Amino acid sequence: MDSNQQISKSTNLQINQTLHLADTALILGQRNSDWCAHGPILEQDIAITNITLDLIGQARNFYQYAATLINNAENKNETEDSLAYLRNEREFKNFLICELPNGNWAQTILRQFLFSVYQELLFEKLIACNDQQLSAIAAKSIKETKYHVKWSSEWVIRLGDGTEESKTKMEQAIDEIWMYTGEFFIANDYDIIDVTSIKSKWLEKINEIFEEATLSVPENTFMQSGGKNGIHTEYLGFLLSEMQVLQRTYPGANW
Amino acid sequence: MTNTKEHILSLLEQVSDPEIPVLSILDLGIVRDIVCTSDKDVVITITPTYSGCPAMDAIAFDIKLKLIENGFENVNIIYSLSPAWTTDWMSEEGKKKLQSYGIAPPQNMSSRIEKLLFEEESHIKCPRCHSTNTKLLSQFGSTACKALYQCSNCKEPFDYFKCH
Numbered sequence A: 001m002d003s004n005q006q007i008s009k010s011t012n013l014q015i016n017q018t019l020h021l022a023d024t025a026l027i028l029g030q031r032n033s034d035w036c037a038h039g040p041i042l043e044q045d046i047a048i049t050n051i052t053l054d055l056i057g058q059a060r061n062f063y064q065y066a067a068t069l070i071n072n073a074e075n076k077n078e079t080e081d082s083l084a085y086l087r088n089e090r091e092f093k094n095f096l097i098c099e100l101p102n103g104n105w106a107q108t109i110l111r112q113f114l115f116s117v118y119q120e121l122l123f124e125k126l127i128a129c130n131d132q133q134l135s136a137i138a139a140k141s142i143k144e145t146k147y148h149v150k151w152s153s154e155w156v157i158r159l160g161d162g163t164e165e166s167k168t169k170m171e172q173a174i175d176e177i178w179m180y181t182g183e184f185f186i187a188n189d190y191d192i193i194d195v196t197s198i199k200s201k202w203l204e205k206i207n208e209i210f211e212e213a214t215l216s217v218p219e220n221t222f223m224q225s226g227g228k229n230g231i232h233t234e235y236l237g238f239l240l241s242e243m244q245v246l247q248r249t250y251p252g253a254n255w
Numbered sequence B: 001m002t003n004t005k006e007h008i009l010s011l012l013e014q015v016s017d018p019e020i021p022v023l024s025i026l027d028l029g030i031v032r033d034i035v036c037t038s039d040k041d042v043v044i045t046i047t048p049t050y051s052g053c054p055a056m057d058a059i060a061f062d063i064k065l066k067l068i069e070n071g072f073e074n075v076n077i078i079y080s081l082s083p084a085w086t087t088d089w090m091s092e093e094g095k096k097k098l099q100s101y102g103i104a105p106p107q108n109m110s111s112r113i114e115k116l117l118f119e120e121e122s123h124i125k126c127p128r129c130h131s132t133n134t135k136l137l138s139q140f141g142s143t144a145c146k147a148l149y150q151c152s153n154c155k156e157p158f159d160y161f162k163c164h
Ligand SMILES: [Zn+2]
Pocket: B126, B127, B128, B129, B130, B131, B151, B152, B153, B154, B155, B156
């Protein structure tokens, strides 16, 4: 008989699924938060910061659930904070696109758009999944995500169908980050829903907005992946060291 | 025990949203359940407005403080996510308070809000001069739950509590 410390395979997958959702929301939120007080104009500074707050809030809900799952399965004392601040780079399961530097406003907008459209489709599926808590978090979060999709879609159109300069910057942004979108639809053993099934709907929506923005969707480009399995770009380590320095230097520090 | 529950409700009426102090947490519609396990012990279930609403931790603290000040000993706060909070749960009384505080209250049922691109909720009533000739300045206002509008009649900018 195995010791009761042994976590069942299905619980392990459930934990990894929840951490993937949490890490993805946290890392994108952490990146976007760099815009706070640096946005191009005040209203949009506030907009991206509010989107960031939603993402961090979603991450907290996912981390709290992951901590409960871990603590129930193992004799541990994880918290939302220990999971966010005390795990190493290779343990993070966020999409690579989230950890990329913000680049300029066009690149930030484009990433938010590509991601939020994906996230809305994902949450629609998660609402119907048989994990009650993930379903509840998704049902709560999707109301926020719909605002993110609307806001970022409008900006993609404004910039793409804007001036020559704004269009050029959007095209450069597409060249830069499109290759990180393939990972959205690569199934992993811990996926609770079939992520390959949302690809066509995602592409349809991206096409619709790009068309209005007079931008083109790249075809047959190389796609980078790895984040879902903890294989990251060189950027994540730097991000984590900045984000985690306080808890690692003063363990347990509190507000 | 019923008396205790009514007593607790009257105490919760005195706990306000730290960001919109004219609203009590009952006006906001975030108190979902009250269970008294004895005269001194109570479990309060609240639901967050937005996932990242920083007011939630402050609200939970204020609830505990208010009840402990009034003789309760064990106050347990449970956060419940499902069903997700909606502005439809805001009390009519709360909407009136918002209006006189200078924030336009949510004007529609959240389910009836279409999120079409470049389209915004229109005819939001200016809390100052009551004109409905108003326009959106920014979809996100001072907090995630508000949008920034401007009145074309009196020119005053104002916050609108978005339907959610
Ligand atoms: Zn007015």
